[in-house]
Structure formats: C-alpha cells, structure tokens
Amino acid sequence: MADLERVRHWASALITLHLDPSWTFAFDNAKKRAGLCNFTVRRITVSRYLAARYEDDEVHQILLHEVAHALAGPRAGHGPKWKLIAHDLGYDGKSTHDGEIADELAPWVGTCPAGHVHYRYRQPTRAFACGLCVRGFDKRFLIRWARREITAAARRQAAAASAG
Ligand SMILES: [Zn+2]
Ligand SMILES: [Zn+2]
Structure with missing residues (x-):
C-alpha cells in the first residue's frame, strides 16, 4: 500500500x-x-x-x-x-x-435474494437488507456477504x- x-x-x-x-x-x-x-x-x-x-x-x-x-x-x-x-x-x-472503479477493489461482495450485488471495503458488522429491494430492514431481503481476494492484477x- x-x-x-x-x-x-x-x-x-x-x-x-x-x-x-x-x-x-x-x-x-x-x-x-x-x-x-x-x-x-x-x-x-x-x-x-x-x-x-x-x-x-x-x-x-x-x-x-x-x-x-x-x-x-x-x-x-x-x-x-x-x-x-x-x-x-x-x-x-x-x-x-x-x-x-472503486467497487472492483472492495473485498466484501454481498448478494440479496433477488441477485443485486453490493460492495463494502470493510466487513459488514450488522445484517443489511438490500436497499434496492426494500426500504429499511427486512430479513427476507438480507444480503449475504462473502470475502474475495483482491489480486495485485485487479488493483x-x-x-x-x-x-x-
Ligand atoms: Zn485522464
Ligand atoms: Zn435486492
């Protein structure tokens, strides 16, 4: 860095x-x-x-x-x-x-049940509902997060x- x-x-x-x-x-x-x-x-x-x-x-x-x-x-x-x-x-x-481009470098990638993709630089510390699917919190639209490796080539x- x-x-x-x-x-x-x-x-x-x-x-x-x-x-x-x-x-x-x-x-x-x-x-x-x-x-x-x-x-x-x-x-x-x-x-x-x-x-x-x-x-x-x-x-x-x-x-x-x-x-x-x-x-x-x-x-x-x-x-x-x-x-x-x-x-x-x-x-x-x-x-x-x-x-x-910034999204390409975010290690945390989340998907909601409808398939919307979200990016975070830091590990999400609480449950998020997909803002594109629903306003406010609704556990039916919970985002599932996965950590990915950001390679030097991607950077x-x-x-x-x-x-x-
Ligand atoms: Zn230029
Ligand atoms: Zn969604």
Missing part, C-alpha cells in the same frame, strides 16, 4: 521537474476516480482513499497520467497529444477512461482505469 507522505513527495518532484511552479499537488476524497488534473486552479489531486489501497507503482502511474494532462493542456483529452506526452513520461496505463487494472 502506498504511503501518502511518499506520494506527496513524488508528486512535488514530478511537478518541479515537468511543470511550472504555479502547479500544486493535493489529496482529495474521491472514491470513484484516482486522479484529477484541475486546469483552473492548476492543481493535480490524487484520491487519498484510493492511493492508500494501491501499490506504489500504480500510484506513480496515476501521477504520470495527471502530469501528462497538465502538460498536454485541457483540450488534448486522452487524444494523441496526451498519449505521446504520457508515454514519454513513462506512463504505461493501457486504459485511460474515467470510470467507476493495477483498476488504477489504470481510474486515472482521470
């Missing part, structure tokens, strides 16, 4: 190396995307929530993805100009869409998919 102080340190180093000094770095509280490049305030942010769950290499990739956005400019999107810059920086992310994939 990446240490947040180290992430901050790499981010500052990358900004010093590649961007002009008006750019800054901060952590944000996003849960569904790992990184963001804000051109208006000239700030690169990384989700403290996801960074704490990814390995160092993956967080480094997210930073490169965002620094490439800062260099390519807001109109480049994930187009050829951004791709070229990102590649030169050492970004090897295969997927660059900004999707809902890597989620990191690549979630770099915004």
